Amino acid sequence: xxxxVVCCSSQNYPLYIRSVPTENELKxxxxxHTSLDVVDEKISAMGKALVDxxxxxxxxxxxxxxxxxxxxxxxxKVKFVMVVDSSNTALRDNEIRSMFRKLHNSYxxxxxxxxYNPGDRIHSRAFDNMVNSMMMQVN
Amino acid sequence: xxxxxxxxxMGYFGPAQFYIALKLIAAAQSGFPVRIESIKNELPLPRxxxxxxxxxxxxxxxxxxxxxxxxxxxxxxxKNSYKRTDEGDKQEPKSPPMSPICSPPxxxxxxxxxxxxxxxxxxRSGLEQQHGAPYEVRHSTHQQDGPSSGNYGAKSSLTCSTPxxxxxxxxxxxxxxxxxxxxxxxxxxxxxxYYINQFRSLQPDLxxxxxxxxxxxxxxxxxxxxxxxxxxxxxSDVDCDGALTLPEFCAAFHLVVARKNGYQxxxxxxxxxxxxxxxxxxxxxxxxxxxxxxxxxxxxxxQQTRDFSRTEKSSAEEVTDNSALxxxxxxxxxxxxxxxTTLKTIPKEFQHLTVKTAAQExxxxxxxxxxxxxxxxxxxxxxKKGEEPPTPPPRPQKSHSRASSLDLNKIFQQNAQAVxxxxxxxxxxxxxxxxxxxxTEQSSEVDLxxxxxxxxxxxxxxxxxxxxxxxxxxxxxxxxxxxTEAQGLETPELSPTINVTSSFPASKAHLPVQKQSSKQxxxxxxxxRKNKEANAVLARLNSELQQQLKExxxxxxxxxTQLEQLRPVTVL
Numbered sequence: 001x002x003x004x005v006v007c008c009s010s011q012n013y014p015l016y017i018r019s020v021p022t023e024n025e026l027k028x029x030x031x032x033h034t035s036l037d038v039v040d041e042k043i044s045a046m047g048k049a050l051v052d053x054x055x056x057x058x059x060x061x062x063x064x065x066x067x068x069x070x071x072x073x074x075x076x077k078v079k080f081v082m083v084v085d086s087s088n089t090a091l092r093d094n095e096i097r098s099m100f101r102k103l104h105n106s107y108x109x110x111x112x113x114x115x116y117n118p119g120d121r122i123h124s125r126a127f128d129n130m131v132n133s134m135m136m137q138v139n
Numbered sequence: 140x141x142x143x144x145x146x147x148x149m150g151y152f153g154p155a156q157f158y159i160a161l162k163l164i165a166a167a168q169s170g171f172p173v174r175i176e177s178i179k180n181e182l183p184l185p186r187x188x189x190x191x192x193x194x195x196x197x198x199x200x201x202x203x204x205x206x207x208x209x210x211x212x213x214x215x216x217x218k219n220s221y222k223r224t225d226e227g228d229k230q231e232p233k234s235p236p237m238s239p240i241c242s243p244p245x246x247x248x249x250x251x252x253x254x255x256x257x258x259x260x261x262x263r264s265g266l267e268q269q270h271g272a273p274y275e276v277r278h279s280t281h282q283q284d285g286p287s288s289g290n291y292g293a294k295s296s297l298t299c300s301t302p303x304x305x306x307x308x309x310x311x312x313x314x315x316x317x318x319x320x321x322x323x324x325x326x327x328x329x330x331x332x333y334y335i336n337q338f339r340s341l342q343p344d345l346x347x348x349x350x351x352x353x354x355x356x357x358x359x360x361x362x363x364x365x366x367x368x369x370x371x372x373x374x375s376d377v378d379c380d381g382a383l384t385l386p387e388f389c390a391a392f393h394l395v396v397a398r399k400n401g402y403q404x405x406x407x408x409x410x411x412x413x414x415x416x417x418x419x420x421x422x423x424x425x426x427x428x429x430x431x432x433x434x435x436x437x438x439x440x441x442q443q444t445r446d447f448s449r450t451e452k453s454s455a456e457e458v459t460d461n462s463a464l465x466x467x468x469x470x471x472x473x474x475x476x477x478x479x480t481t482l483k484t485i486p487k488e489f490q491h492l493t494v495k496t497a498a499q500e501x502x503x504x505x506x507x508x509x510x511x512x513x514x515x516x517x518x519x520x521x522x523k524k525g526e527e528p529p530t531p532p533p534r535p536q537k538s539h540s541r542a543s544s545l546d547l548n549k550i551f552q553q554n555a556q557a558v559x560x561x562x563x564x565x566x567x568x569x570x571x572x573x574x575x576x577x578x579t580e581q582s583s584e585v586d587l588x589x590x591x592x593x594x595x596x597x598x599x600x601x602x603x604x605x606x607x608x609x610x611x612x613x614x615x616x617x618x619x620x621x622x623t624e625a626q627g628l629e630t631p632e633l634s635p636t637i638n639v640t641s642s643f644p645a646s647k648a649h650l651p652v653q654k655q656s657s658k659q660x661x662x663x664x665x666x667x668r669k670n671k672e673a674n675a676v677l678a679r680l681n682s683e684l685q686q687q688l689k690e691x692x693x694x695x696x697x698x699x700t701q702l703e704q705l706r707p708v709t710v711l
Contacts, residue, residue, distance in 0.1 A: 115372055
């Protein structure tokens with residue numbers, strides 16, 4: 001079952017892209033890219049209000065006929081976008097939330113690494129492993 | 140045996156020779172004649188009494204096994220050789236057994252001279268590979284690997300500058316029975332001690348953390364690529380807090396060392412590098428260090444005394460200064476020079492760097508709860524720098540203007556006094572009305588008044604003399620006068636330049652007080668010029684007064700003639 005996870009920096013360039021399966025990756029990227037616009041829209045809509053935890057999860061961003069895009073933004077405007085197949089109806093909101101939470105935690109762990117400069121591509125094996133396991137779980 | 144295996148012919152024990160030799164030894168011990176044919180027999184492994192060797196055979200692929208074992212035994216060794224290539228000849232003080240170990244490059248298939256104990260393990264693995272048959276081996280009480288014992292042999296020879304290897308091997312085997320080095324991910328005693336010392340150089344409190352930035356700079360010095368360092372960090376920072384505790388640091392360091400020696404980094408942290416494991420194990424070496432009996436050798440003794448003094452020092456200083464930190468690092472260097480172990484000399488470079496970077500780091504540390512009082516170094520530096528500036532200013536002041544001018548003033552005062560006293564007597568016999576005239580002149584030329592008075596009283600012939608005299612003393616008294624006036628004007632001011640600038644406007648005859656002779660010359664010249672001008676003025680004045688005198692004379696004569704004309708009346 002296809003799906004993809006993308007992590008974007010605050011300047012909206014990708015820090016991490018992982019798609020399963022690897023074909024049709026371009027379509028995934030396109031979907032993610034369009035989702036980013038929605039994310040930005042939602043962020044700007046938050047406006048002056050303080051960002052609380054629950055607003056980090058943006059929920060369903062963009063349902064197409066095939067895919068659903070979910071978004072999550074951290075306090076430092078790092079965005080996580082997850083695109084899952086629409087056929088995967090077993091996925092509920094809670095699961096998506098927990099997946100994003102895991103992503104966020106892994107990202108925090110990466111940030112703790114002094115050798116990681118914010119804005120770099122993410123090459124962490126731990127992060128990869130976590131994403132892989134998540135994708136397997138989803139699929 | 141040597142001859143049979145061909146080593147004598149070649150002059151050294153190559154791998155093949157070594158294997159053959161061992162086989163021959165086994166044959167001889169089993170009672171077979173020493174001949175090449177004996178090798179073909181099925182032989183038990185030769186027994187070496189000096190070393191308590193045993194095998195816990197781990198069969199991977201032969202190449203891997205060989206490579207791994209070789210790498211293991213070379214771990215500490217390669218550090219040595221690696222650093223040797225980096226540092227050149229820093230390994231001179233080592234004992235001769237070192238050099239054969241050090242000389243071979245780090246490649247599994249090419250090693251030349253190998254001490255017996257060291258090569259034994261490798262040969263065993265080589266034998267095992269070649270024959271593939273499990274041998275029964277005499278086991279010691281410790282389940283140690285052959286290479287591990289070989290490593291001990293190598294290690295002990297590495298660590299001891301004295302060639303009592305076998306002794307130390309046994310002892311080490313007895314004492315550190317739970318530390319095996321068959322596993323490349325296992326930290327040996329020396330390595331642990333070294334890591335602890337490095338930790339101390341970064342962070343004197345062993346229970347505290349090393350911050351991420353400090354660790355980053357430290358590990359960056361190992362010149363591994365950043366992604367690998369990043370991965371190492373990921374592996375070793377188990378609690379993912381961005382800081383390294385001592386066990387985490389040891390693990391990270393060990394991974395760095397392993398990577399430098401050619402090992403691939405594992406995907407997950409090996410069990411032996413887990414902080415819990417390392418923490419439990421870390422208690423042991425401290426305990427061992429406490430046992431003076433178990434390490435009677437000079438090296439560990441000095442090491443432990445150093446460690447003790449270190450721990451004392453670190454415990455005594457709750458809030459450590461950077462001075463202590465630097466001292467620790469310096470002590471490290473000194474001790475390293477004294478002890479001259481591989482581990483110390485290897486990373487001497489490291490130590491120098493860490494000492495320096497510790498100093499720098501301590502200056503540049505970000506605010507971390509457990510970090511050092513890094514501002515203290517900068518304060519010390521600032522203090523040192525601050526001491527220097529105040530001292531220079533007083534010096535020039537004392538040396539020249541006041542002191543010299545004072546002396547000169549005294550001299551010239553005396554001179555002037557003498558001159559004055561010399562001049563004073565003549566004026567009274569001079570015409571009394573003259574002083575009234577002369578008083579109209581400038582006050583600065585008071586000195587010249589006596590001369591003025593003298594001039595009309597005596598003949599013109601003196602004037603030339605006096606002019607000469609005038610030229611010389613006036614400059615001096617004038618200078619003295621200037622000096623006194625300058626002093627009076629600028630007692631608080633000490634710089635000569637200010638003397639110059641402020642005295643000039645005082646009067647035209649004032650000479651600036653100069654430090655240097657060139658300036659003095661110029662001053663003298665200006666004084667001469669001024670005096671000449673004054674001279675000219677006075678000469679003019681003189682001529683005018685003489686004219687007046689003549690006129691007065693004429694009047695007097697006229698009056699006297701009138702008187703005489705009136706007198707004949709009284710004569711009759």
